[in-house]
Every structure is written in structure tokens, then in C-alpha cells.
Amino acid sequence: MDDLAYFKKLEYQNEAYEALCNRCGVCCGATTSDPCANLTKRADGTYACGIYGTRHGIQTSASGGMFVCVNIREVISSGADYPDCPYCGNGPR
Ligand code: SF4
């Protein structure tokens, strides 16, 4: 496999991994009283991050509290186990 084919495969695998997310927003605090300030609810009831491409790092919650946004793998590794999240439980990690 040449470099281009390899990187295309990685890109495809990453997109497939990202597509597993059901956009429930739970990992961003959607079901709490103080969700991330970057989280918005869409017309179809799902959630979206307004800064997804640059999300990792210090962020603020709706009430102004500071926290660090990390990828879902780290969230799960630290003990989170959201019932409807396909990355948790028996899902891919
Ligand atoms: S909890 Fe899982 S399914 Fe829900 S938004 Fe977060 S990563 Fe996506």
C-alpha cells in the first residue's frame, strides 16, 4: 500500500469511527444543568459542538466554569460509561 492509499484508509477509518456518535450530547453535559457553552441543540433534537475542529483544551461551561475538553476515548478511560453511547460498554474503544 502506498502512502496516499494508507492515509486515505486512515481517513476512512476515522470518519467511520466518528459516524458512530449519535450526537446525544451526554458527554458534553447535555443532560446536566451546566453543559459546555459550545454545545448547541439542533432542530432534530441532536447536539453539535460549535468548535469541533479545535475543541480539545480548556473550555467553559454555560455558567462560566472551566474544564478541559478531551476526546471520547480519554473520557471513557477515566471511568465514564454512558448507557446509549456506542463507544462505551461493548462498543469500539
Ligand atoms: S456520549 Fe457518545 S454518542 Fe453521545 S455525543 Fe458523546 S460520544 Fe457521541
Ligand code: SF4
Ligand atoms: S468543546 Fe468539547 S465538551 Fe464542549 S461541546 Fe465541544 S466537544 Fe463537547
